Amino acid sequence: GDSVTQMEGPVTLSEEAFLTINCTYTATGYPSLFWYVQYPGEGLQLLLKATKADDKGSNKGFEATYRKETTSFHLEKGSVQVSDSAVYFCALQMEYGNKLVFGAGTILRVKS
Amino acid sequence: EPEVTQTPSHQVTQMGQEVILRCVPISNHLYFYWYRQILGQKVEFLVSFYNNEISEKSEIFDDQFSVERPDGSNFTLKIRSTKLEDSAMYFCASSERSKEKLFFGSGTQLSVL
Numbered sequence: 246g247d248s249v250t251q252m253e254g255p256v257t258l259s260e261e262a263f264l265t266i267n268c269t270y271t272a273t274g275y276p277s278l279f280w281y282v283q284y285p286g287e288g289l290q291l292l293l294k295a296t297k298a299d300d301k302g303s304n305k306g307f308e309a310t311y312r313k314e315t316t317s318f319h320l321e322k323g324s325v326q327v328s329d330s331a332v333y334f335c336a337l338q339m340e341y342g343n344k345l346v347f348g349a350g351t352i353l354r355v356k357s
Numbered sequence: 358e359p360e361v362t363q364t365p366s367h368q369v370t371q372m373g374q375e376v377i378l379r380c381v382p383i384s385n386h387l388y389f390y391w392y393r394q395i396l397g398q399k400v401e402f403l404v405s406f407y408n409n410e411i412s413e414k415s416e417i418f419d420d421q422f423s424v425e426r427p428d429g430s431n432f433t434l435k436i437r438s439t440k441l442e443d444s445a446m447y448f449c450a451s452s453e454r455s456k457e458k459l460f461f462g463s464g465t466q467l468s469v470l
Contacts, residue, residue: 288462343412345402347392
């Protein structure tokens, strides 16, 4: 079935470091891809998305490019801040339905 | 920004008891969802609801589960006879239209003892 695999955390970085969180997917069709973020005590929030191959989603300094050839959607940020500390979830949505299929989530801790 | 509200934030129940988890989706949204996350595991889809009926459900969503939109504002998830393995964080979500952005609530932590 359709699935998402994320790198395991926690990831601990110093402020202003470069961030990469890896995400790969398995799907039978052509999914849309998403990154959601969950700050402590809050619900999941959409961070960015891409709906087709080679699309780049971006928001708040985060970027991810939909790579069909490697079935990947890695999240990157050039310079992280303490306020970026959260749990990051990669997800896919198939073209024929509305449900999201999530990865396990990656905890990011940024220290000052 | 409008938000999805879930109550209670924590619920403790005895095995075999019925529980109802409540959600108030964003007022103009038409699609409603429940997801859950067992500690240390993935966020899993349970069910989607549109036009007063279930539009999609997962294998997890068996006869012990039901959803209802009893009035114009609430969306509930009922577990008829809870099991230990139902202990999880339950997230409600809503979207305005099909394929649109999902807005999630902050979750209800259910503990079955």
